[in-house]
Amino acid sequence: MSWPSPLSRTMRTMASNLSAYPWHALLTNQGVEVGESGDQLVAVCPFCRHHRTSFYLSPEKGLWICKFCNRKGNGPKLISLLLGVSYRHAAELLEGRSIPYATETEEREKPTIQLPEEYEPLELPEHVGNKRFWRYARRRRLTLDLVEAYDVGFCRSGLYGGRLIIPFYWKDELVSFFARDITNKLSRKVMTPFGGKQGQFLFNLDRLNRKDVIAVEGAFDCLVLPSRAFASSGKRLNNTQLIQLVQHGGIELVYLCWDEDAVRDASEMTARLSTFVDVKLVLLPMTDPSHLGRDAVLRAVAAAERTTATTRARLQV
Ligand SMILES: [Zn+2]
Known part of the structure; x- marks a missing residue:
């Protein structure tokens, strides 16, 4: 009696899951429109976003290619790249036919972060209330132009008292802020708000x-x-x-x-x-x-x- 090797068993499982995987939803979650051409899915490439529909995916084989940027690969690689998970985890998702981060994406679009109540914009002229914050800002090479362009402010009191505030906007939505201790004496040099989404975006x-x-x-x-x-x-x-x-x-x-x-x-x-x-x-x-x-x-x-x-x-x- 001969048993199939573990590898071939894995490969068979994969083949049966490929066409059942929600490829269409995986792509539409990236904000691209998806159409069909024969047995292939056709879409705007989720990587280069070239305006022509240059991205082709075979749901049965799990193989994909962008004919514009030439990115290509197999199913787990696509899932890995689009969802930001390891190749191994992507292969598990493929087997489980799931797109686990879809709900999380919807949740993180709700704007819930607000600047501290005590926030004041850092403005000129300098006065007794903002002088020490200006001194720190200059030491960190923040010019008036930058302070204005990035809505830099400060808190005199409260949870963030004695801190310079750099709001973190992502495309006009406040996703977090950085509250920097200007005395260098507090144990936490930089504070971010509860629920701050600074880990989900790239500042600037x-x-x-x-x-x-x-x-x-x-x-x-x-x-x-x-x-x-x-x-x-x-x-x-x-x-x-x-x-x-x-x-x-x-x-x-x-x-x-x-x-x-x-x-x-x-x-x-x-x-x-x-x-x-x-x-x-x-x-x-x-x-x-x-x-x-x-x-x-x-x-x-x-x-x-x-x-x-x-x-x-x-x-x-
Ligand atoms: Zn492309």
């Missing part, structure tokens, strides 16, 4: 319109180069942010402007990101671009090392 990405962009950790760092940088609000890009970056469109090169530890942590993400765009690592002498200033950061960016297979291998050590 919605304002960028260039092929080469710079990824930094914090909003202050980002505002050193407001026309070029976006902030991840953390030590790395998470999957949701990674997808947002890929779907932003038009980006060809990303400089990862993080400290060395963060770059090492993010090596897997670097590898994933580099399947879509060129990635260059910018190793900074200090962890904080806003203390270095615009010119120093740009010099480091210019000297950045191109991520190659060798570099990635070294980073994973």
